[in-house]
Amino acid sequence: MGRHKALPYVHRTFRGWHVRRTWVNTGEVSQLNRARIVSAAIDLIEREGADAVSMRRIAADLGVGVMSLYNHVPNKAALLDGVAEAVLSEIEFTDDPSAHWTDRVRAQARSFRQIAHHYPRSTMVVVSRQLQSSSGVIPVEYALSTMLSAGFDGREAVQLLRVFIAYIVGSLLREVGVTPTFAPVRPDVDVAAIDGGLFPVVASLAGELVKCDHDEEFEFGLEMLVQAMIVRRGARASTSEPPESGVIPSPGLS
Incomplete structure (x- = not known):
C-alpha cells in the first residue's frame, strides 16, 4: 500500500x-x-x-x-x-472590511501566528523571501489595506506591517526555544540560584520569570501594539471617530 x-x-x-x-x-x-x-x-x-x-x-x-x-x-x-x-497559502482568514480595523489587525496577526506554529522553521524561510506570487502578495495586500483604511499613510502602513512581522517572528523564536529565556522550557536556568544581593530585582521577580504562557504573552504583546497604533492614529487623525469599545481614550485620541 x-x-x-x-x-x-x-x-x-x-x-x-x-x-x-x-x-x-x-x-x-x-x-x-x-x-x-x-x-x-x-x-x-x-x-x-x-x-x-x-x-x-x-x-x-x-x-x-x-x-x-x-x-x-x-x-x-x-x-x-x-x-x-x-x-x-495555508493561512486561513477571511477579511471583513465592515469590522473595526483593530479587530482586523488582531485577526490577521493571529492567522499568521497560527501557520507559523504549524511550520516554525519554514516560517523563517517565508520572512526571508521576496515573493511576487499571489500567495505571497495577498496577505500583504490584506494587511496594508487594513492600515490604510484605519487612516495611516502609505509609509506608516509599511512600517507597521514590518513591526508586526518582527513581533510575530520574535515570539515564534522564543516559543520554539531559539532565544534565551527564564521560562521552565530552559531547565538549565535556575532563577532561584541568582544572587539576590547582586540582582535584587531579578531575584524578587523570580516567581514571575519562571511562568510562561506563550498564548497569553502573545496576546499581551499584540494588544500593546494595537493600543500603540490607536494612540498614534489619534494623534494625527483629522476626523473624529468613537474609540473602540473597551479602550480608554488617550490624550489626542479621536
Missing part, C-alpha cells in the same frame, strides 16, 4: 481564501511534480532546518534522480520560494 502524504491544493479568491491540505496516496501519484518537490522540502526544513535543503538531498528523499527535479524547479532559490508560497 502506498505511503500517504499531505500535499497542498489551493483554492483562493481575492477577498476570502483558504487552502486545504488533502490526504492523497503518493503511491498513486507516481509522476514527479512541483507540489511533491515543495512538500518534500517543507518536511526536510521542519526536520533539519533550511540549511539542509539542496536539490540533491530532496531528490534522495523522493527517490528520484537529481536532474529530474529541474524539470519542475529551476534551482534552490526557486524551491525556497515555493516553500514560502506553500506555507503562506
